[in-house]
């Protein structure tokens with residue numbers, strides 16, 4: 431099969447990473463790059479002089495392409511993806527998929543009508559650390575999950591069109607959606623802006639996954655130190671993914687509590703503490719973005735549904751939109767009507783590389799807490 435001919439739209443901070451990875455992917459060749467900013471195009475030309483450079487999508491769509499990868503600001507994802515899908519191209523969109531749920535739904539519909547692959551670059555899902563975490567959870571080593579605690583803070587690059595949740599939380603929300611299979615029930619968020627723009631630069635987001643499983647996300651552009659860590663705590667063991675630990679990014683802790691076996695012990699809350707081994711599973715080398723590019727290409731070649739398809743992108747956008755709505759309501763809890771779009775075992779349909787199939791974590795249905803909800 432001929433290589434898939436890819437055009438890259440948006441060559442700012444992230445676009446060059448897509449150029450590099452689609453150039454080295456054996457199934458694809460980058461034919462052209464597009465950016466509305468002439469200085470960015472000129473800079474790309476210094477490193478990749480063989481690529482055709484065009485200043486507008488109109489000109490890009492005159493070329494013979496099979497697919498595009500879009501790495502432009504979030505507000506432009508929908509209009510650009512729409513044009514490319516209408517032209518019959520397969521589309522990869524940077525995270526988050528779209529700026530609103532309505533846009534995400536329209537993109538999914540259009541991709542289906544056109545019979546084209548629509549995929550979101552939720553990069554972490556293709557990295558070996560997260561695949562290792564997923565395997566450990568799916569094998570039941572942690573037991574029943576109790577909570578997820580995620581912290582992604584730094585002196586961040588302030589964005590002028592999106593708040594810190596839309597900038598940073600797509601990564602962590604996508605990871606948790608991938609681990610749990612998209613069963614978020616409700617969300618509440620608290621955030622604050624410290625500049626005249628009014629754009630929140632710090633936020634705390636809480637998502638209720640039912641079955642006594644809660645997930646909390648702290649995202650922040652104002653932190654003096656960089657932390658990128660997720661704790662997955664279970665009834666048997668707990669796990670920490672620390673992205674900044676290059677040699678041992680995943681550690682499993684055989685630590686936790688044991689509640690008394692008898693009814694009387696439980697009644698008296700007799701809890702004993704376990705403090706066992708800590709071990710660090712082997713995590714293979716390899717760049718997540720390279721695996722992501724390969725997966726997109728394989729899905730095009732095989733007519734398969736990507737792991738991070740439009741539905742996954744939609745679920746993340748739904749959480750982002752609801753979190754921002756909750757902030758405006760002083761942290762009011764927003765119910766997530768995911769029945770309208772959630773596909774329980776959706777990922778299992780993915781047939782691309784065969785490597786990225788999800789085995790939804792099995793959790794027994796527990797008592798669901800009633801709570802006051804914004805509708």
Ligand SMILES: NC(=O)c1ccc[n+]([C@@H]2O[C@H](COP(=O)([O-])OP(=O)(O)OC[C@H]3O[C@@H](n4cnc5c(N)ncnc54)[C@H](O)[C@@H]3O)[C@@H](O)[C@H]2O)c1
Nearest residue numbers: 440441442443444445465466467470501502503524525553
């Ligand atoms: N997957 C990841 O880990 C990751 C990391 C960083 C950014 N991103 C995502 O990548 C996207 C871009 O982010 P960035 O930080 O590179 O932004 P950026 O502002 O640095 O770059 C965007 C580029 O798009 C160009 N552009 C804007 N509108 C255009 C249009 N209509 N046609 C052609 N070019 C246009 C701009 O001139 C600019 O060069 C965002 O969606 C962001 O969330 C993903």
